[in-house]
Amino acid sequence: MTPAAVTTSTSLPGLVLPAYGSGSLADLMPAIGAHLGVPGAGEDVLGLPAASRYVVVLVDGLGWNLVRRSAREVPFLAGLLAGGRPITAGVPSTTVTSLTSLGTGLPPGQHGMVGYTSRVPDTGEILNALTWESDLLARAFQPRETFFERAAAAGVAVSSVGLQRFQGSGLTEAALRGATFVPFEHERAEERRIGLVTAAAARGDRSLVYAYERQLDHVGHGHGCDSEDWLRQLIRVDAMCERLRDALPDDVVLVVTGDHGMVDVPSTRQVIAEDEPGLLDGVSALAGEGRFRQLYVDVDDPARVADRWRDVLGERAWVRTRDEAVDEGWFGPVADDLRERYGHVLVAMRGDWAVMTRQYPRELTLVGMHGSLTEAEMLVPLLLG
Numbered sequence: 001m002t003p004a005a006v007t008t009s010t011s012l013p014g015l016v017l018p019a020y021g022s023g024s025l026a027d028l029m030p031a032i033g034a035h036l037g038v039p040g041a042g043e044d045v046l047g048l049p050a051a052s053r054y055v056v057v058l059v060d061g062l063g064w065n066l067v068r069r070s071a072r073e074v075p076f077l078a079g080l081l082a083g084g085r086p087i088t089a090g091v092p093s094t095t096v097t098s099l100t101s102l103g104t105g106l107p108p109g110q111h112g113m114v115g116y117t118s119r120v121p122d123t124g125e126i127l128n129a130l131t132w133e134s135d136l137l138a139r140a141f142q143p144r145e146t147f148f149e150r151a152a153a154a155g156v157a158v159s160s161v162g163l164q165r166f167q168g169s170g171l172t173e174a175a176l177r178g179a180t181f182v183p184f185e186h187e188r189a190e191e192r193r194i195g196l197v198t199a200a201a202a203r204g205d206r207s208l209v210y211a212y213e214r215q216l217d218h219v220g221h222g223h224g225c226d227s228e229d230w231l232r233q234l235i236r237v238d239a240m241c242e243r244l245r246d247a248l249p250d251d252v253v254l255v256v257t258g259d260h261g262m263v264d265v266p267s268t269r270q271v272i273a274e275d276e277p278g279l280l281d282g283v284s285a286l287a288g289e290g291r292f293r294q295l296y297v298d299v300d301d302p303a304r305v306a307d308r309w310r311d312v313l314g315e316r317a318w319v320r321t322r323d324e325a326v327d328e329g330w331f332g333p334v335a336d337d338l339r340e341r342y343g344h345v346l347v348a349m350r351g352d353w354a355v356m357t358r359q360y361p362r363e364l365t366l367v368g369m370h371g372s373l374t375e376a377e378m379l380v381p382l383l384l385g
Helices: 025-036 064-069 075-081 095-104 147-153 170-175 190-201 215-223 228-247 302-316 322-328 336-341 361-365
Strands: 053-059 085-088 117-119 126-128 157-163 180-184 207-213 252-258 270-272 285-289 292-296 317-321 345-349 354-356 379-384
Touching: 025 053, 025 085, 025 095, 025 147, 025 252, 053 190, 053 228, 064 075, 064 379, 075 228, 075 379, 095 147, 095 170, 117 292, 147 157, 147 207, 157 190, 180 190, 190 207, 190 228, 215 228, 228 252, 270 302, 292 302, 302 317, 302 345, 317 322, 322 345, 345 354
Parallel strands: 053 207, 053 252, 157 180, 157 207, 270 354
Antiparallel strands: 085 379, 117 126, 117 285, 252 379, 285 292, 292 345, 317 345
16 A cells, blocks of 8 residues: 555656655654744644654564564554554665654754765765764764654653663764763663653653664564564564553553564575675765665766666666756755765665675675665554544
8 A cells, every 4th residue: 555645756656765754754744843843843734633742663674564463463553553544764774874864853954964874075084973982073963853852842741752872972962962861771670661651751841752662673674574483573662662551641642663674584585785796886875775775986987886876787677877866855855964964875775685795794694675766665654643
């Protein structure tokens, strides 16, 4: 099913364009802000229930298709499907980009967190924005005001409930700063987490709580989203969300969403870039991830490099030059000072294929992947409880 908010390319069936401004993750916090009286939030394009208190649970790796296919095993989330809807992640459909769009209310072309790994124009380093093992200051790299900063300045009690080790991390500072960070030490202490979220929701006259759950994605990467291990994690998440809903007062709106879906990639569907003759010719640096590669081209013609990749990958990928991807709306309007962060050539994989590289050997062990523009990866749930 393709929802009305999602634009699908007719020339290449299966490519889902992000619905910036009408039904994307970037629209969620502004929609909440419209009800909480946050200046500049605009209108609620998602049609959320009016309230003065919201709790947003973001489950990493929770795709719309994955929830629907598992409905029999997850009764709480399944019960919310009828009143819910899919919205889209941004491009690439990956955690760094999605969390920053959620936290800022901006499409990626405006906040500049352009992927899992990307090249920093000023230094040439390849930044892993999840681990942030860099001297770059997160607030300088992503200086746009976050929604949480605007909401807190407007008097909303904004809280972020997360693992203690995420407090002050590069990604937290770039994407989610402005909220009062409420840490917990152990993910398995679920009742403690539920208590922290419930207490945070009771703060002030108006409140917004962001709560992050990461284990589903972690298990999906290691075992695949078709595995029993993954399903067990989803069942656990379902039960925790139900207990959270029971603990919250009735006047709190619970929103459950995800940052991307997932596709299992068999080892036989991994294209190793270094093993394809001529594929890396003219490529100065390769970044991104297996389902969405960003190619930086400094001495060759990007159009020629793109044609080379199209010839090799054929129907296994959507290949665009940066200009073509921008024109098609992959990233929303792209700020001039952020344009060079994107690869000169973008390679988004179709089906269950991935382009791997021996430069990042740990990636070769992954089963579940994401980042591309397929429905499985782009659609995430917007569930209201």
